[in-house]
Amino acid sequence: MAGMARAARPEKTPAQIYAAQVARLAVRSLYHELCLYPKPGLVSLVDNGSHDDMDALTFMRSLFSLRHYFRKICLAGWDNAPFAQLRQLGIDAEAAMLRATRGINTHRGAIFSLGLLCASAGRARAQGMASAPASLRAVLLIRWGAELASHAAVRPAEQHSSNGLRVAARYAVSGAREEGALGLPSVFEVGVPALQTATARGASRRCARIDTLYALMAHVSDSNVYHRAGPEGARLVRQHAQHFLALGGTRHVRWHALALQGHRSFVSLRLSPGGAADLLAASCLVQALGATGQ
Ligand SMILES: CC(C)(COP(=O)(O)OP(=O)(O)OC[C@H]1O[C@@H](n2cnc3c(N)ncnc32)[C@H](O[C@H]2O[C@H](COP(=O)(O)OP(=O)(O)OP(=O)(O)O)[C@@H](O)[C@H]2O)[C@@H]1O)[C@@H](O)C(=O)NCCC(=O)NCCS
């Protein structure tokens, strides 16, 4: 109304400003993973890979639904929230993702690992620490390590309640829970070093991400691969990734053709390394947080 002063918006606190920045980086990391091509068996902007129930639009809806979650969990970390509170935010985010995708699990692994990283970034920043990879991991383990370890111990009522738990019971392999309990070793010991090495030798961002995805596929016990194709599928994924890396990865002149060939054969076998894809996004987030230099 003319002549009436509009109420001033309350100033954003440093925590709110930082959490918004971290959430943008988390969503961007998931977007970079989605756009990357060729990724063996995985959904991209080009095709649906080994998936007939989801495409790039499903992933876009999913990652858009997660933007407030990443902001909230970063703020919770800043406020030194207990693990139960982080977990509840993750459960709510899974529900939002499933509403956005009409019931399809696009980002459950990412909600867990990138969520923990956003919380750790918030906690580190509140304590005046830099968001370098080593600090993020130390904060994650020191603040929530014990609770993450007990989260990894499956209670009888939970057994067989998810693909990951069914796979763990059937093949005695680890998955997202163990990753969390150990402070995301695949991210800090495989993904981030692979990104750093590729960047240091002057690789483009795209090539650095392709090489990192392959390094993760060669290393990770991916419950999504076991769920779809058992130990034989897991062996094929590891073998393809090790072969690609042994040839020099994206330094090989024919890397694109090799990766396309892998993509086609993964699709014909319905293989999908979704866990490695999530961990690639998590590694990109750690690299981006480190690059903020704060
Ligand atoms: C800890 C949880 C994430 C629970 O995990 P759980 O052990 O119960 O297993 P899943 O529910 O199966 O989910 C685990 C997802 O994690 C990804 N993943 C797989 N291996 C690893 C690994 N070694 N390290 C890290 N992450 C890994 C993987 O995500 C990708 O696969 C998805 C597709 O999965 P799925 O639906 O099984 O596949 P389809 O083939 O489509 O199945 P069908 O339709 O054919 O049946 C894809 O979306 C990727 O994201 C696994 O899916 C967690 O649920 C939990 O405790 N949550 C609490 C809340 C929370 O997240 N809190 C966060 C802060 S604490």
Ligand SMILES: Nc1ncnc2[nH]cnc12
């Ligand atoms: N691009 C992708 N395709 C299939 N599953 C995934 N999980 C995470 N990212 C994925």
